[in-house]
Amino acid sequence: MRTITTAAGWRDLATTVMQRLDALGNISDEPGRLTRTFGSPAMRRANKLVGSWMREAGMTVRVDAIGNLIGHYAARSSQSTVHSPQSLIQGPKSSLLRQKHCGGQEVQSAKSVEAKSFLLGSHLDTVRNAGKFDGALGVLVAIACIQQFHDQGIRLRFVIEVVGFADEEGVRYSTAYLGSSVLAGTFDRRDLKRRDADGITMEQAIRDFGGRPEALTDARLKPEQLLGYVEVHIEQGPVLEQKGLAVGVVTAINGQTRAHLTFAGRAGHAGTTPMNLRRDALCAAAEFVSAVEALGRSERGLVATVGELEVVPGVSNVIPGEVRLSLDVRHAEDARRRAACAELRKCVRTIAAERKLRFQWQAVSEAPAVQCDWQLSVLLGEAVNRYQARVVLLPSGAGHDAAALAAITPVTMLFVRCKDGLSHHPAERASKEDVRVAISVLSDFLEGVTRSFRTPRDLPTGRSCLHSSNVSRI
């Protein structure tokens, strides 16, 4: 890909992506700030605008039953004209199944490739008062790659589909991965009964948007027709910035345990209760917060956070009688995350016992880690290695559509450095230079995928690349 894309071409595409991010960032449900939630008028306008860019890049465009925007870039072979978007979803089963689609190491046989599609994408919805890079960047970088192919008359051996997911943030219905779960076939139909803040059910919202709630099950993609999924996303963290690198390869989407804890002691007069007669819930909580931090620091790759902490009654001259706090623990390996949580439970018990307090540990949610496909990550690392002196492998602490799609196809992700590690904030930002690197890496990656299917191999280059001294793991 590098050989056929001029330096000038890269610059133009990066500039285009930056301009499009601005344009898309102005499409909002709220005046003066960016908020674009599932099924909203802003989402309709966003789909229309992004769809026009997809068409400009030579794609046919459709919106599926939940509202995902899907651009289809046909393959090189004659099949590219045969495979309508619909047939890709509902077409005849391929006889060339990949047995292990998630984390598997097998190489697709060259024979199967033409009938399949490779997915690129990210989400088009936002949080409230969002930045304009989260989600949108992944869609626009993918379109830029296809634009490049289209401009130069390049068709790959497989179909590429670029997806702008209808809802990843879950702002309107408190659902995660709503759009990608439909494509992955993991959507829970009971969620159709959920109501938004105005009392509108999800079912109605889908219908109002022009979707078809009754067709959600059929909208799922067939694993056997997929080659994989790659998502470009801002890092939402400070690692790349700190290391001075434009992009990094994601190895896994961390599993997450969320819990709510309560320490209940005894409120009392802050002036009249001697220290030795106190049962101060905040002192217990403080001890716990310190333990959470110490544990997080003690193990590479583990993050553990107390983000909420509420003191009851919360009056300056009253000893805190109760403290409620949140706990968020994440790790790329489920066993280590669970061990950390067990350690923290033990810690809570000890603190409470020593201070004669009661405690409660209420599990809120537990999401297992999703491993990125090693083969795809190696290909991505190879591509990164052409543009950066070092390849950083890092887990994603945040959830992404890739996690949902991992249920049906191998996934990987490319993280792009973002300023101050900031996301979900109007000031979130990736530089044009880094966006340019991301476009190039994604293009080269797709070339690498094509090559690996052309000549099935055990990816020796990739492996050696990713085990060499210029690779570091976070």
Place this chain on the structure above:
Amino acid sequence: MRTITTAAGWRDLATTVMQRLDALGNISDEPGRLTRTFGSPAMRRANKLVGSWMREAGMTVRVDAIGNLIGHYAARSSQSTVHSPQSLIQGPKSSLLRQKHCGGQEVQSAKSVEAKSFLLGSHLDTVRNAGKFDGALGVLVAIACIQQFHDQGIRLRFVIEVVGFADEEGVRYSTAYLGSSVLAGTFDRRDLKRRDADGITMEQAIRDFGGRPEALTDARLKPEQLLGYVEVHIEQGPVLEQKGLAVGVVTAINGQTRAHLTFAGRAGHAGTTPMNLRRDALCAAAEFVSAVEALGRSERGLVATVGELEVVPGVSNVIPGEVRLSLDVRHAEDARRRAACAELRKCVRTIAAERKLRFQWQAVSEAPAVQCDWQLSVLLGEAVNRYQARVVLLPSGAGHDAAALAAITPVTMLFVRCKDGLSHHPAERASKEDVRVAISVLSDFLEGVTRSFRTPRDLPTGRSCLHSSNVSRI
């Protein structure tokens, strides 16, 4: 006093006090809960009811310019008829001055006593949703003592005035010791401009209540006409309960430093920010809370509390960017309190520097400690010693009207055990048995005061009593 009060008499008086606490506890500005604030209709009804009890006990009653209810129990001598309540305040200056009225050790000469008055009392206002013992108990125990004297035809050598202060809690105008500061002559006339939640100025509220804002300065008591002040109050803490004692002698009203602190770090995504790149304001605050507790525990008599703590943004998946918290430090000795605060400031600086956070330490208020008069406390201890195996000397962690009156006359206080150390709560409670002890102790104390004036001495009994092995200091 013990010789002339029968056991049956004690029981009756304690029962009467308990019944009156119930009756007074029903006089509220809010239906279903006890709230009686300065200048309110409930305060008017409370003054009327308590005034009737004062009259029943042989006192003449007046309400002063701020709304304090004052019962006057005349002295034995001919002066008792001469000294009208008004003359006690505005009468001719006594030539028998006490040079050191606060914390002084001099003994009044017998000659001067008849022209002077001893003050008893506490406050009649309450916090919102209050218990019925805080404040009211001190007024009703004082009236019960006078009732006892009256019933038995006893007049002391000095006037006794029982004061029900109009406002100690400061709920309506955020003022402390409003009623007692007028009697002490420390009232700040600028406070007249303060407005309550409904926009009514204090000046108007005083007028509406029948008071005279223009006469507040003249309402001050003349130090040279005062012998001292003693206040009975529930402990509002757990010490007496924990020691199994009905009452204790207060040695000082602790000084207090209040401050607001802020730790400012950097918010970030709880999933994507590695532990070593965090600037978590809550982890810093937790370290500080633990340091506050450790310092409080390290020094006898020191109490240090973080009662408020607010996390910004306070979202489970966001690393706390800022934490605001309150600090409350109290000690009976100002130098030690200040040293503790200096230590904590140092601690904040260290924590912030090590974690690369910014911090702010905003002083809110500083109130110096008020020492109880040793001579009066010894007399009180002697009285306590007749009813309890042990005399406990303890500082008061909470503020009381005694602190304001200490500006013009020697003060001491008697604490009464309260259930679970609870106060400012509907469930606050002192037992009838303990109230009985308090009445007896107060009666005996007044007898002791009389005796000490009759035969000036260096209180050898008292000193020996309070230095013996049955005395413990908190």
